[in-house]
Amino acid sequence: MLEISVLILTCVMLFITFAPLSPSNHWISRVWEFPRVQIAVITLLLTIASAYITSPIMFTTLFIINALLSSYQLMWIFPYTPLSRKQVPKSNKNQVRPTIKIMTSNVLMPNRQVTKLIDLVNQHQPDVLVTLETDLWWESELASIHKDYPYRVNHPLDNLYGMHLYSKYALEEIQVLELIEKDIPSIHCYLVLNEEVKIKCHFLHPAPPSPTENETSTPRDRELLLIAKQIATQTEATIVTGDLNDVAWSPTTRAFRKISGLKDPRIGRGMFNTFHADYPFLRWPLDHIFHSKHFTLTKIERMPSIGSDHFPLLSELMYTTE
Incomplete structure (x- = not known):
């Protein structure tokens, strides 16, 4: 049951990860640019869940796919985390500026x-x-x-x-x-x-x-x-x-x-x-x-x-x- 659930969810995550790469501007494709954080979390959880699959081939396949999907999504959102370099300097409060x-x-x-x-x-x-x-x-x-x-x-x-x-x-x-x-x-x-x-x-x-x-x-x-x-x-x-x-x-x-x-x-x-x-x-x-x-x-x-x-x-x- 776990194996089937992880497999189905992985297929869904594959689709919504690659949908925005389509040349189409239709909302069905473009809407998946929004929840990259949520997709990253789900694929990370699927990566962990893959470790409990008994079939070695299925485990390896699903683990690698979900790890790559999670990494891909994190690449997009990483700049908007405190781990990234700030693009705009913080104001110097000692300066008298408008x-x-x-x-x-x-x-x-x-x-x-x-x-x-x-x-x-x-x-x-x-x-x-x-x-x-x-x-x-x-x-x-x-x-x-x-x-x-x-x-x-x-x-x-x-x-x-x-x-x-x-x-x-x-x-x-x-x-x-x-x-x-x-x-x-x-x-x-x-x-x-x-x-x-x-x-x-x-x-x-x-x-x-x-x-x-x-x-x-x-x-x-x-x-x-x-x-x-x-x-x-x-x-x-x-x-x-x-x-x-x-x-x-x-x-x-x-x-x-x-x-x-x-x-x-x-x-x-x-x-x-x-x-x-x-x-x-x-x-x-x-x-x-x-x-x-x-x-x-x-x-x-x-x-x-x-x-x-x-x-x-x-x-x-x-x-x-x-």
């Missing part, structure tokens, strides 16, 4: 626990709050924080892709664009940190490949790579944040970083899994922050649940390049 604290929160539109988000905002006082999946109800309920955030961009939608931006710093050259798909907006602007420093900001929330949304990952991938190519032509201080509906280790996100030249402060620190808030074993990093070489990292934290399927992400960066 900082920017950003909270990104996918609120889950039907969620009504708005006070939990407001409490987090009041507690941590981010300079910038980005809310995703916010409709007119959320816009109205968050009016209580307007006194602290005089600069705002409101784009409520009832299709799970509304977006709001709240800032303590002045915003210039604001654009709300539908880069690839209709009714899938993104916000682009300059944030005036002080008289000498302006930061180009891109706030994104592309649609994911899934059976209920886009059949393929092509629209999401096109949006991310379009922004990456735009950033690659610039030398200015830049921040990209939002729910990218992609994991940090996917080929698309890796291509985004390579083309844009932006850095990921999670590398060498941890995954900071923000989704799914309700299922501890099924979590991966969907909410991101990337930035140019102009910044070091003061802190990055996953916030407590606000009743959404996403945890908010809080990041603080120090501007170090004049």
